[in-house]
Amino acid sequence: MLAAAPVRASLPVRVISVYHAVEAQTDASPLVTADGSRITPEIVEGGRWCAVSQELLWFKGGQLHFGDVIQVDIDSPLSGSWIVKDTMHESITGYVDLLVSEGINECWIAEGAQVKHPGGCKTGVEVSHEPHRE
Numbered sequence: 839m840l841a842a843a844p845v846r847a848s849l850p851v852r853v854i855s856v857y858h859a860v861e862a863q864t865d866a867s868p869l870v871t872a873d874g875s876r877i878t879p880e881i882v883e884g885g886r887w888c889a890v891s892q893e894l895l896w897f898k899g900g901q902l903h904f905g906d907v908i909q910v911d912i913d914s915p916l917s918g919s920w921i922v923k924d925t926m927h928e929s930i931t932g933y934v935d936l937l938v939s940e941g942i943n944e945c946w947i948a949e950g951a952q953v954k955h956p957g958g959c960k961t962g963v964e965v966s967h968e969p970h971r972e
Contacts, residue, residue, distance in 0.1 A: 847901065849894060851965040852932035854912055855945040857889065859937065871924040873904035884938055889924035889935040898928075901966065910934065911964035912946045933967055 859877045869877045894900040906922045917930040946952045
């Protein structure tokens, strides 16, 4: 019997940005993610970890769990698979933050998205994942 192809579900993401593992952009423990994982230089360079806004996570009614792989489709070498390891402050919604090396500063907004500070952001965002099967 052939296995069914995975079904991808779009996520309600308005903004994709990047973040660095520094206190100014995280919290007092910038090298520890919300799921308890430790950030190392090797992870920053090639681990492709990300943070998502809380409403996208299961504990706030969303579809994602820590460890899920999401597909980020943007016009950038950062496009592709990212592992959900972290979350953001609850006041931030509709965001995915990609953990990258310092010096990389990019962002993308969805077509027609209303965001407070879109300056310098490119347009074109699509984020999807394979839903959990209970």
